[in-house]
Amino acid sequence: MRRTDRLFDLILVLRDGRLHRAEDLAESQGVSVRTIYRDMDILQQSGVPVAGERGLGYIMTAPITLPPLNLTLTELEALHLGMAVVGEAADEELQDAARTLSAKIDAVLPEDRSATPSSWGFAIYPFADAAGGFRFMPAIRKSIRAHQKLRVTYANVTGELSERTIRPLQMEYWGRVWTTTCWCELRANFRVLRIDRIRALKPLAELFVEEQGKSLADYVQSKKP
Template sequence: MRRTDRLFDLILILRDGRLHRAEDLAAELEVSVRTIYRDMDTLALSGVPVAGERGLGYMMTAPITLPPLNLTLTELEALHLGMAVVGEAADDELKQAARTLSAKIDAVLPEDRSTPPSGWGFAVYPFQDAAAGFRFMPQIRKSIRSRQKLAITYADEKGARSERVVRPLQMEYWGRVWTVTCWCELRQDFRVFRVDRIRSLNVMAELFVEEQGKSLADYMALSHSEGAPKPGTA
């Protein structure tokens, strides 16, 4: 597992607000306790609202969800797409400008925002990774509104691909990484897919209706329990 993926998984585990021992985190992510200590230091220095210490455990002190900005999701997407392009430019001056712009935007966001402060998303997630999934976001947004099923090809953290038919329910933003929560017809369960790992996507003509056990409300209820799926779960 890449370190950026592991840091993302740590955030998802800690978002439940509970205290997690380093030993338990290490076992779940299949790394050493020392690696967890280093990762937690990285998240804290990057501005992710985590608290704790070695020997006791760690917890997130504020939720990570889409912030109450005066920007629409489409505007936010456009902003980060622009920074993604500039951040991958060959011009060092432009790259630095993208970084300082990111820091300035973070500085003026309201204090109760749930996107991580201090530009941690820039440091943890290269813009190249985030930009990989932007091309599919218009179709995903449209399908959520129209309740159209999607046929996707998805690559897990090891690169293994699978074909899925899903019901898209909502999109979320995690510091330049976007996810889409779906009902997966292959697994007959909820799945949260990282948009940057979607390799192909087709909007199907087939529509879906809200069914008990398969709705966004059902997923939100599940997300408050330990059974909530993590992004990328096959």
């Protein structure tokens, strides 16, 4: 069982409001007690209202719980934008709530990705930075659907700018950072560009068709061990 699935199962168990021993939780999940201790630390750090400590047991104290939700990437984009606005413009209490909500979402995102989302966490990339690329996301989404090339001005990690023509293939969410996987004609290879580092974007009249070695399926295949 993946860690995210186990964390969700633990939340379902704890939401009954009763005290649960780590030993019992470990037995029900088929893992070690040490793993349960780590899981509880992750839930608490993510803002899930779990009280307790090692040797005593754990209990969930939240007065409100929500059923599981299946979100589309567009819905996740809207939620992300809302958290970005609140995280930058609201009062201190709501800013803290935006941070804990974002952490809860990150805790249950799928783990089977080609990069490590934890390395792009809130402390390193605050909402304001990620929000910088939101204005380009509708055009990227539209171009993915239409197979339309884009001309982008992109800043690397040092701030150096480059002009490149890309074939956008998909957008992905990595915990407050959105990226677009594309075929970059400048590099003649696949690239994963952080959308918040795009400084300018222009849809081109030129469309593209899937070519062997340049498709999303080819990119996915290239990442397999």
